Amino acid sequence: MSNRKTGHPIGGHGENDGLQALADIWQQTPVAVPVPEVIRARIRQQERRMRVFAVLEWAGSIAVGIGGVYLMMNSGMRDAPWRALLVLVLLTLAMAFSVSNRQGVWDPLEESIRGYLDLARLRLVRKRRMLRFAWLLFVAELGIFAVWQWLSQFGWLEPIFVGDGKSAISWILIFALGMATWSVWYWWRIKSCEQQIAEWQNDSFEVQKNKL
Template identity: 25%
Template sequence: MSTNDPEWNGLMEAWQEETAAEATPAALSEEARRRIRSRVRRETAGLFALAIGEAVMALGLLAWLLLDALDLRRPADAAVLAGIVILFAVTFYYSFWNRRGTWRPVAESTTTFVDLSIERCRRKLRTLPFCYRLLGAELALLVPWAVHSLLSRPEAPPLAKWLQLLGMIVLIPACVLLWATWYKRKTLREMAEWEELRRSLE
């Protein structure tokens, strides 16, 4: 659920105003229920698109590594390629395992749609610890390989190459941590909204 969607924000604000004015949560109108179902269907389509995008990105990265970055005649490059393939396999397995049961609603009811959205938020939050571990594994694999590649050159690598390596070690984790902080807050906010809607359906 995007907090930048004016239509959705308007729906939430109107419903919350009605709820605040009553002793019990205001019942959702048929229009609100229709919008909820429509929103969840769009999120379902986005989930399938995300899975396809992940596969395309992984294949693109592998193609770039094979065609431009790695020389498989060198044992170190062959080893790092094997490590990357293993990381991809683990990532795809976890990704699809974590999304099991959330691809689409099991029934055409508003309650089911809201419950599905809450569960999707929980799965998103569960992804974050895995992302941290994956980042650590990637750095543990790529940093030694990059250092070895620089030191094994016939000529001493220029300072710019070492600065690029340092940037990779520092900037990538920093960007991931910033993204994870934003993503966690966004997901918690979404889940709170869905849970508030869920209580109104009881």
């Protein structure tokens, strides 16, 4: 039986979102109160934002893919087909992860406070997963560039970095710094959402206690 069928939040044991202990208690306590409008509105707002980001992500990936392949194939380089293939492979990998990471994060399993909060927790797990994947992909790309540059010494491929490579390294460091800044901000947003979920859950406990 899957985690979703049992009502437990989805995510590996290593993807604890900081609310697991509270969530375990929550799963054992049925809540028969109506879903507060503030929770429903927040979840729907997140859904609209996610759909916009998904559309922009796909549109940007298609543009980068078509533009990248076109520039590579018209660059006149001997290894242009390999460079174009590399662009397509990396984009395909990124978009495959994007699709799989968004599965099951659109609607709650049940029309209850528990269903909405489980969905909110699942979205935080997927956001963490996306953040890790972005860094893994970045590191993998750096590794590919390094191997490519090494193979160019044998004449099999043309070098990616020309000259001493200082300019390319500078751009990579700037990109890494920007990505690190974004990651810190994104992680702060995740922690802020965790606190909001905890507040909603505690408020719901109080409402249920008053009804007993």
